[in-house]
Amino acid sequence: MTCDNWREKLDAYADESCPPEELAGLEDHLRTCPACATEALARIQSRRMIRAATARYAPSPEFRLKIQQSIRANEKPRGFFAKRAHWFPALASTAIALVLLAVAVTIWTRHNASEQALAELLDLHVATLASANPVDVDSTDRHTVKPWFQGKLPFTFNLPELQNTPFKLLGGKLIYFEHEPGAQLLFELRKHQLSVFIVEDHSPLSLPAAATRAAHQNGFSAETWRQSGLRYTIVSDTSPADIHALGELLRAAAGS
Amino acid sequence: MPHFARLFNFACWLAQDRAVAEELVQETYMKALKGFPSFQQGTNFRAWIYRILRNTFLTSQTGLRAQLSFDSDEDAVAEPAAAENPESLLMARVRQEWIQSALEALPVNYREVILLCDLEEMRYQEISETLGIPIGTVMSRLSRARKAMRTLLGAQTKEVAL
Numbered sequence: 001m002t003c004d005n006w007r008e009k010l011d012a013y014a015d016e017s018c019p020p021e022e023l024a025g026l027e028d029h030l031r032t033c034p035a036c037a038t039e040a041l042a043r044i045q046s047r048r049m050i051r052a053a054t055a056r057y058a059p060s061p062e063f064r065l066k067i068q069q070s071i072r073a074n075e076k077p078r079g080f081f082a083k084r085a086h087w088f089p090a091l092a093s094t095a096i097a098l099v100l101l102a103v104a105v106t107i108w109t110r111h112n113a114s115e116q117a118l119a120e121l122l123d124l125h126v127a128t129l130a131s132a133n134p135v136d137v138d139s140t141d142r143h144t145v146k147p148w149f150q151g152k153l154p155f156t157f158n159l160p161e162l163q164n165t166p167f168k169l170l171g172g173k174l175i176y177f178e179h180e181p182g183a184q185l186l187f188e189l190r191k192h193q194l195s196v197f198i199v200e201d202h203s204p205l206s207l208p209a210a211a212t213r214a215a216h217q218n219g220f221s222a223e224t225w226r227q228s229g230l231r232y233t234i235v236s237d238t239s240p241a242d243i244h245a246l247g248e249l250l251r252a253a254a255g256s
Numbered sequence: 257m258p259h260f261a262r263l264f265n266f267a268c269w270l271a272q273d274r275a276v277a278e279e280l281v282q283e284t285y286m287k288a289l290k291g292f293p294s295f296q297q298g299t300n301f302r303a304w305i306y307r308i309l310r311n312t313f314l315t316s317q318t319g320l321r322a323q324l325s326f327d328s329d330e331d332a333v334a335e336p337a338a339a340e341n342p343e344s345l346l347m348a349r350v351r352q353e354w355i356q357s358a359l360e361a362l363p364v365n366y367r368e369v370i371l372l373c374d375l376e377e378m379r380y381q382e383i384s385e386t387l388g389i390p391i392g393t394v395m396s397r398l399s400r401a402r403k404a405m406r407t408l409l410g411a412q413t414k415e416v417a418l
Contacts, residue, residue, distance in 0.1 A: 057268035
């Protein structure tokens with residue numbers, strides 16, 4: 001098959017809908033053809049960018065409550081179970097089994113969700129590095145960057161004074177992470193760029209409570225922590241020690 | 257409430273109006289609740305509830321207006337005339353808000369298939385179940401939708417460069 005033939009299959013490949021019988025052949029070709037591999041990567045990246053751009057609207061807490069109330073009002077009457085008391089022993093043991101299963105699933109889901117959340121932030125960082133316009137507010141002055149977010153975010157945050165540190169602020173932009181608006185701040189350290197993501201911390205299934213981890217498969221490292229109701233995550237290809245140093249500056253600024 | 261936040265986001269993109277989206281989501285859950293006995297266990301719940309939302313949208317006033325853009329002949333949907341850029345070059349230069357405005361400018365049948373595939377990460381089979389169309393149509397519609405989107409993004413990139 002020629003490259004043109006393989007390229008017709010790249011959309012399905014990037015969309016994870018490639019027929020199993022074609023997948024092995026296509027992946028073999030991608031390993032040996034840099035041009036097709038680049039095109040496949042671009043399509044995967046394009047999908048990720050669209051996903052990041054379209055996770056835009058979040059329901060208000062009032063609307064969530066309204067729907068919950070509507071559902072409760074439409075549920076079966078309370079007497080339903082009272083007429084079926086003889087089912088209770090069997091139901092109780094089933095419920096215990098379900099609770100145990102739910103605990104196991106929750107633990108697994110949290111781990112999996114944390115992995116996905118970090119991967120999503122890594123994607124945002126990579127997309128920023130690849131972009132010709134990496135930031136929407138382009139300034140090294142924290143007194144310019146922080147006010148730019150006013151009215152755009154439902155929270156505020158402090159930026160550290162970077163004088164006498166090796167870090168330099170490059171700017172920031174608005175992001176959407178798990179359907180919530182957040183800030184992405186870009187810093188520079190000896191030609192390495194570091195993204196700091198700040199979002200509201202009310203998603204128990206997203207990132208771990210505190211973690212420093214290296215994503216060895218692609219050379220990026222990440223550090224994440226909770227502070228004052230916000231979730232901070234730093235992603236960069238610089239060393240975990242450098243990331244931690246920036247984290248310390250941010251933690252001190254947030255605590256001041 | 258399964259899929260609540262995602263359904264709301266999808267409804268906002270379809271209706272392009274937050275208040276209308278809230279009505280759509282509320283009606284979807286009420287219909288799902290009433291129709292749950294007819295849901296076949298073992299089949300795809302997400303495709304089922306998204307199908308309810310989409311049908312609710314298409315029969316709403318906003319949906320009926322939006323359908324005028326594609327109801328007659330899918331192949332005849334107008335695509336912007338600007339030249340298409342290679343994806344690898346184009347996507348490196350676009351901004352998030354350009355993607356959003358390009359998506360808003362697409363006809364609703366293109367917008368929904370991109371959202372189901374790229375945002376909801378549905379595979380072709382699941383999109384086919386949600387939209388009630390064959391997989392081949394999913395693939396061709398997705399291809400045309402992406403081409404139209406690339407053209408819109410290319411035009412925006414050029415506009416800024418000038």
